[in-house]
Amino acid sequence: MQKRTYKISKVLQYNVPGGKKSRALLTVQAYKSLCPRDRLTDEDIRLAQILGWCTELLQAFLLIMDDIEDGSRTRRKQLCWYLNNDLGLAAINDGMMLEMGIYQLLRMHFKTKDYYSNLVELYLDTTFKTIKGQCLDLLSTNHGKELNLDLFTMDRYNAIVKYKTAYYTFILPVAAAMHHAGIKDQEMYRQAKTILLEMGHYFQVQDDYLDCYGDTETIGKIGTDIETGKCSWLVVVALQRATQKQRKVLEDCYGVADPEKVKRVKQLYDELGLPNTYSIYEEETYNLLNTHIQQISRGLPHDLFLKLLQKTYRRSS
Numbered sequence: 001m002q003k004r005t006y007k008i009s010k011v012l013q014y015n016v017p018g019g020k021k022s023r024a025l026l027t028v029q030a031y032k033s034l035c036p037r038d039r040l041t042d043e044d045i046r047l048a049q050i051l052g053w054c055t056e057l058l059q060a061f062l063l064i065m066d067d068i069e070d071g072s073r074t075r076r077k078q079l080c081w082y083l084n085n086d087l088g089l090a091a092i093n094d095g096m097m098l099e100m101g102i103y104q105l106l107r108m109h110f111k112t113k114d115y116y117s118n119l120v121e122l123y124l125d126t127t128f129k130t131i132k133g134q135c136l137d138l139l140s141t142n143h144g145k146e147l148n149l150d151l152f153t154m155d156r157y158n159a160i161v162k163y164k165t166a167y168y169t170f171i172l173p174v175a176a177a178m179h180h181a182g183i184k185d186q187e188m189y190r191q192a193k194t195i196l197l198e199m200g201h202y203f204q205v206q207d208d209y210l211d212c213y214g215d216t217e218t219i220g221k222i223g224t225d226i227e228t229g230k231c232s233w234l235v236v237v238a239l240q241r242a243t244q245k246q247r248k249v250l251e252d253c254y255g256v257a258d259p260e261k262v263k264r265v266k267q268l269y270d271e272l273g274l275p276n277t278y279s280i281y282e283e284e285t286y287n288l289l290n291t292h293i294q295q296i297s298r299g300l301p302h303d304l305f306l307k308l309l310q311k312t313y314r315r316s317s
Contacts, residue, residue: 166200229255
């Protein structure tokens with residue numbers, strides 16, 4: 001039992017606290033924005049923090065699985081967990097252990113709350129949606145076999161982003177805080193979801209851009225979207241613009257773990273003006289989101305969403 005306890009501790013320490021903890025911080029920030037000041041107690045803030053750690057556990061579980069499936073090397077400036085001490089596929093069990101930790105914490109701290117079942121359903125549903133997004137992502141890469149670039153459409157990309165990123169990164173933290181704050185108005189949840197889905201899309205396009213053009217030291221990992229043949233925003237836009245000759249470059253080089261071929265894909269992105277296209281997309285999306293946030297009604301605090309947008313805007317990691 002002592003060895004197993006040490007093992008759980010090691011898995012937690014290595015995988016959970018090392019990131020930016022943006023999802024956990026968003027949960028607490030959202031709760032403080034949504035809950036009337038006269039009802040903010042130290043205990044309820046502590047419970048919001050526990051919900052934040054539940055979301056970080058989910059994030060850690062998903063990253064362990066994602067790194068194995070993608071064959072990634074680094075995560076958060078350290079070796080991926082499955083490569084640590086040559087763990088290999090045993091890391092899958094560790095990931096599942098982190099996932100189950102979510103429901104242990106919910107049971108321990110929220111079982112007596114009238115919204116307990118809502119929280120359990122929220123985490124289960126979010127996990128299911130994220131796994132569906134991962135499935136779409138893996139299908140797009142043809143499970144590591146020869147790529148079919150015809151699969152890389154903007155419709156497919158939008159679906160991957162919606163399910164794989166937006167729900168657990170943006171909707172889950174805010175919805176958990178809303179339940180904890182005692183909000184029952186379904187229209188408030190609907191309006192929040194609409195804005196947060198748009199932010200999730202914006203966030204993932206940034207991630208795709210940073211995977212190719214970001215500083216490895218700053219983002220904490222080595223970008224591998226080109227080598228692994230990911231259905232990223234960059235390649236989808238490139239395919240929309242490419243001539244037949246340029247498409248042939250992608251057919252020959254995309255999804256191949258050869259440094260020279262990766263370099264050629266990046267050169268093609270530059271030839272197609274994708275950095276400039278991204279800059280225009282970022283500004284237009286930022287302005288559009290600002291407008292949509294101002295149009296929110298139904299008692300949702302605009303400031304919560306505006307602060308979240310500011311943190312996301314022009315991020316470098």
